[in-house]
Amino acid sequence: MQGTEGGVSKHTTSAPLVTPISVLLTLLATLVIMGITSTSWEFIVQDQLLSRFGVNFETFGSHDRWRFIYTSVIFATLSQIGPALLLFRLMRRLDRARMEVIKAREKADSLARHDPLTGLANRRILRDTLRKRLGAAGANGPHTAVLLVDIDRFRSVADLHGHSLSDLVLVEVANRLKSLLPSDAVLARLGGEEFIAVMPRPASLDALGKLAQHIINHLSSPYQLNGLDARLGATVGIAVSPDNGTDEMELMRAAEAALYRAKANPGTYRFFQPAMDRELKQTLRLQRDLHTAIANGAIVPFYQPFLRLSDNSLAGFEVLARWNHPIRGFISPDAFIPVAEEIGLIGQLTTAILRQACLDASKWPQNLKISVNLSPVQLKEVSLPDQIYRTLRTAGFPPQRLEIEITETGLVNDVTTARAILTNFRTAGIEVALDDFGTGYSSLQNLRSFPVTKLKIDKSFVRSMNTDPQSKSLVVGILAMSKSLGILTTAEGIEEAGEGVWLGSIGCDYGQGYCYAKPMRGEEVPAFLNSRAAAPAPDAGARQRA
Known part of the structure; x- marks a missing residue:
């Protein structure tokens, strides 16, 4: 059906040059030639040509001459059988070698022009x-x-x-x-x-x-x-x-x-459409720049604190990747993370961010944790735990201070592998948080099947709970469910102090958002820690009254 124009092989398999039939035909031809030669010698050369020049041979009778011709032809033919057989064997070997070379050329030509799996053109x-x-x-x-x-x-x-x-x-x-x-x-x-x-x-x-x-x-x-x-x-x-x-x-x-x-x-x-070409070129440039940025360490970790809502104490920092492009300025993670996943760089990016975060956090109080996001793509890699542990050992960072954040999408892509990876993390003492809970494939089955230790309530519910009764009901329901399952909770996107107070009063364990601090560079964290240490402790009673 589908042709392969320009792809017809230049080498065609020829039939063997040496075969038993070809040898037999050669012997027959030899027999005929010698018969004609002998007959010509006896009856034409001797009798008609040489006699004109006075050269005479002793001749026999016609019957004897024909018997001589037959005898000499047969004898000559029989004498050629041995050498012919040897020559035949030699020629057959050479012919096989020639055929193998032709077939090898055809195969190489086919491989160069066709996909070896499907046989389609390449x-x-x-x-x-x-x-x-x-x-x-x-x-x-x-x-x-x-x-x-x-x-x-x-x-x-x-x-x-x-x-x-x-x-x-x-x-x-x-x-x-x-x-x-x-x-x-x-x-x-x-x-x-x-x-x-x-x-x-x-x-x-x-x-x-x-x-x-x-x-x-x-x-x-x-x-x-x-x-x-x-x-x-x-x-x-x-x-x-x-x-x-x-x-x-x-x-x-x-x-x-x-x-x-x-x-x-x-x-x-x-x-x-013409606009697509511009978009594709922009994406290709982003891919190229992303390679360079990861290799040069241009994508760096920023840190946003999360607090215990019960006493407003600092519990740790979420690690966020930030890229300040030399031409385009700050590029949103929503723009470059999918590209890193698509071109297979997400593992290198995660390792680089985690390594730097571990080095930074090693200088902070030992009770503070860091929380690092993993891509759904990574939860299909069985070697992921070894990569994480190797990074922790290199930085000298204890796994008990690490929290891994995953999304529900990562759980449903490959359930068996994801469960094995997360169980491995929990065995090592690493906490597992389910991020953006309520926006994806939210299922109690996921909470039962996977070793999740924390739920992070998506910021869209937190920000709208004061104006949308349904969002508020969802938040209350998630907190009640988490408490019954013994799973901790973090509310994301808290922008007002009153929101954190109310969430804490109904059982939310942790809070995170601009109300407490925006994401900051690693070198800004010590000043943030000093400012909190110098600030007076909050009045728990006043917070409850609020």
């Missing part, structure tokens, strides 16, 4: 095809369409079931795509879970949109292979010539930009 042949088609298109066409397909949730399947089953899934994806595309399309695998199709641009873009939606629907059907029952999806970016580019690099970059925008809402397709 990036090299895809670009050759795209270049030829774009080059053949005149002012009036035929023009080209590019569909870039990303398989949603494939990484989770690979992490959970291993490479063997995930490879089977990729082969099935390739087969499904081939069955959906027109016969003149070229389908390639770019690597990982990305596929790309190059095809003639239809007269209507609506037809491309319908094809993209058909691909999404078909690839979202269940995958049942060797006991695997997986649910995946697909997201598609579309670019067309000449609107979005007239060479292969422009068109592929346009498709990538469209796919990047579509992935904001997985399971959809998007056509390229």
Whole structure:
């Protein structure tokens, strides 16, 4: 079906040159040639040519001469059988070696041009095809369409079931795509879970949109292979010539930009628009700058204190990553943390922030804890505890002073691995806090299944509880539930002293927010600690009366 233009092998497997039939034919040819030669000598050369020059040979009768011819031909032929067999064996060996070289060249050529897993074209042949088609298109066409397909949730399947089953899934994806595309399309695998199709641009873009939606629907059907029952999806970016580019690099970059925008809402397709290119370039610059920033230590920890609401005493600091970009200024963590997750830098970033936080906190009173956020992506890495412990040992920081913050999203991605990691942390004495509680997959099952020691009530509920009765009821309910389960609680986003007083009065254990302090640099923490030590102790009775 899908052709591989420009990808036909230059080496074709030839038949062996030396075979038993070829040897037999050679012997027969030898027999015939010698018969003709002997007959010519006896009856033409001797009788007609040499006799004219006075050269006469003793001749026999015709019958004897023919018997001589037969005898000499047969004898000569038999004398050649031994050398011929030896030569045959030698030629067969040489022929086998030649065949092996040809097959090796064909295999190398195939590997250079095709994906070894799916058999589809690879990036090299895809670009050759795209270049030829774009080059053949005149002012009036035929023009080209590019569909870039990303398989949603494939990484989770690979992490959970291993490479063997995930490879089977990729082969099935390739087969499904081939069955959906027109016969003149070229389908390639770019690597990982990305596929790309190059095809003639239809007269209507609506037809491309319908094809993209058909691909999404078909690839979202269940995958049942060797006991695997997986649910995946697909997201598609579309670019067309000449609107979005007239060479292969422009068109592929346009498709990538469209796919990047579509992935904001997985399971959809998007056509390229000029604004997407600017957005993609900005993202690529951010990725490049992020690499440099982590390597150079430009992303640093800031610290926001959290207090015990029962007596207003300092309990510790939450560690927050802050990046002061040399050109763009402070970049929000909401902007660069997802990028770090996407390009696989979140582990390095967490390690760098934790290491510096441990070094800073080592200079503070020993009763103060630090609370560090972990990405949901990290809760799928079984090596995560070892990475954390290694950082703690390097900094000489006791695990009992560390609190790990996770979100509910991280728990549902890979339940088994997440539970094993968190249990490992608890065994080492590290506290586990469930952050932004109430905004994600809030479930009592999560609290029962995972070793959570603290809930952090999301700031959206705390900030609206004075104006929204429903938010206030939710806060009260969360606190009551936590108390019944023996889990501590922290209210985030407290901006007024009265909010902290009221939350403490109904059983909230800790408070955090601008009411107490904004996030501060490490070098600012000692002054903050000194100011609290110099401040008079609060009047508990007055706080209760308030």
